[in-house]
Amino acid sequence: MADKLLGKQTMRLKSPPVITARATVVGHREGEGPLGEYFDHIIPDDLWGEDTCEKAERKMMEEAITRTMEASDLTPEQIDLFIAGDLLNQIVTSSFVARQVGQAFLGIYGACSSMTEGMALGSMLIDGDYADHVLVATSSHYQTAERQFRFPVELNIQRSGRAQFTVTGSGAAILSKQGKGPRITEVTLGKVIDLGLRNPEDLGSAMAPAAADTLLQHFNDTGRNVGYYDLIITGDLAAVGATMFADLVKEAGHTLGNKHIDAGTMIYGANPRFKAGGSGCGCSAVVFLGYIMKLLEQGRYRRVLFMATGALFSPLSYQQGESIPGVAHAVVVEAQ
Amino acid sequence: MTYLWAFLFGGLICGLSQLAFDKFNLTTAHILVTLVISGAILEGLGIYKGLVSFGGAGFLVPVSGFGSSIARGIISESKRLGWEGLFTGAFELTGLGVTAAVIFGTLAAIFSRPKD
Numbered sequence: 009m010a011d012k013l014l015g016k017q018t019m020r021l022k023s024p025p026v027i028t029a030r031a032t033v034v035g036h037r038e039g040e041g042p043l044g045e046y047f048d049h050i051i052p053d054d055l056w057g058e059d060t061c062e063k064a065e066r067k068m069m070e071e072a073i074t075r076t077m078e079a080s081d082l083t084p085e086q087i088d089l090f091i092a093g094d095l096l097n098q099i100v101t102s103s104f105v106a107r108q109v110g111q112a113f114l115g116i117y118g119a120c121s122s123m124t125e126g127m128a129l130g131s132m133l134i135d136g137d138y139a140d141h142v143l144v145a146t147s148s149h150y151q152t153a154e155r156q157f158r159f160p161v162e163l164n165i166q167r168s169g170r171a172q173f174t175v176t177g178s179g180a181a182i183l184s185k186q187g188k189g190p191r192i193t194e195v196t197l198g199k200v201i202d203l204g205l206r207n208p209e210d211l212g213s214a215m216a217p218a219a220a221d222t223l224l225q226h227f228n229d230t231g232r233n234v235g236y237y238d239l240i241i242t243g244d245l246a247a248v249g250a251t252m253f254a255d256l257v258k259e260a261g262h263t264l265g266n267k268h269i270d271a272g273t274m275i276y277g278a279n280p281r282f283k284a285g286g287s288g289c290g291c292s293a294v295v296f297l298g299y300i301m302k303l304l305e306q307g308r309y310r311r312v313l314f315m316a317t318g319a320l321f322s323p324l325s326y327q328q329g330e331s332i333p334g335v336a337h338a339v340v341v342e343a344q
Numbered sequence: 345m346t347y348l349w350a351f352l353f354g355g356l357i358c359g360l361s362q363l364a365f366d367k368f369n370l371t372t373a374h375i376l377v378t379l380v381i382s383g384a385i386l387e388g389l390g391i392y393k394g395l396v397s398f399g400g401a402g403f404l405v406p407v408s409g410f411g412s413s414i415a416r417g418i419i420s421e422s423k424r425l426g427w428e429g430l431f432t433g434a435f436e437l438t439g440l441g442v443t444a445a446v447i448f449g450t451l452a453a454i455f456s457r458p459k460d
Binding site: 055151160161162165166168169170207209 | 365366369371372453457458
């Protein structure tokens with residue numbers, strides 16, 4: 009048996025990679041939210057001087073990467089691998105930004121779970137001695153994601169109260185073999201879970217079972233329980249999904265209580281304009297890299313389980329009446 | 345009084361639609377199609393005309409009024425042309441609205457940028 013594999017889905021990193029640098033760029037709506045002060049840069053409007061929002065999204069990811077590189081003492085040539093994901097068709101944001109980054113590139117798609125998928129892959133490659141420095145980035149943009157998954161914003165379609173609001177934001181981080189900063193000690197990769205939910209307006213409920221499955225698997229694999237962690241942060245379940253997640257975990261005998269927070273409910277606070285809360289692979293990325301990492305660095309938290317969740321559907325799949333599968337990948341981040 | 349009835353009936357249709365949208369997990373497309381079809385059926389049964397004479401714009405402005413115009417166009421064209429009217433009548437009265445939507449929609453798209 010693989011000696012770094014614990015149980016079924018958890019990988020223990022023998023020499024845990026360090027998150028040595030990070031940066032976040034967000035839109036004005038996120039900047040005005042309760043976490044605004046934790047983000048490195050707030051863009052003034054959705055277009056940010058570009059002629060399309062798709063270009064603005066690329067510029068945002070480029071900016072997050074530039075700022076991450078500045079925060080590290082590395083030159084671009086020292087990056088061995090760039091891993092990135094986003095929500096657009098053919099993950100064009102990531103691929104086009106990779107053109108500028110100019111290093112080996114792995115494009116990934118895990119919908120809103122992309123950040124932890126990228127961090128998991130990057131840290132395993134570093135632990136496996138295949139790389140010294142891996143750059144990970146994800147992004148999402150309100151207008152590009154609405155156009156991609158639902159209706160263009162111009163149509164002004166009313167959203168239901170269970171709907172989530174795609175976060176305009178991009179987060180980037182450098183994982184290194186050595187250095188100062190919080191470490192990624194374990195990774196739990198999730199299974200795709202589908203309980204047959206079909207409402208593309210309510211992705212939180214579609215992803216909650218996957219989040220519960222990954223968390224319970226993680227507890228099974230490691231023999232831990234909620235008490236081991238100072239914080240369990242899920243990505244983008246938002247108000248409806250987060251409640252369902254807590255209920256599912258409780259049914260299995262674990263009480264999350266106030267140890268659990270969700271990036272989707274945090275990013276906009278309790279502002280009813282944003283319905284159930286935020287979503288998009290920029291959401292968990294900026295909340296974790298901007299806010300939670302700060303608290304880890306300050307020593308407010310020692311052990312955090314960061315679990316981003318993704319709804320793996322396409323506009324075509326739900327129009328053809330298919331249900332919406334979900335996935336959740338978790339990384340354990342511990343303060344040094 | 346005309347204004348008040350229009351306001352109350354139009355508001356009633358929109359209010360009920362909003363309630364259906366919020367409470368029954370429907371999409372905006374469900375609401376739209378339901379209203380158009382109800383307008384067409386009520387027109388076909390001869391009821392919508394009575395509603396309009398009572399509630400005026402309150403029944404004409406919501407999209408159920410569009411449905412009734414489709415039915416009304418088809419009925420009058422069928423009387424004039426026979427069965428071909430079933431095919432030519434749908435846009436007889438609604439053509440103005442459809443064309444206006446296309447033209448003003450295009451103009452709005454050219455001269456403005458979407459925000460939130």
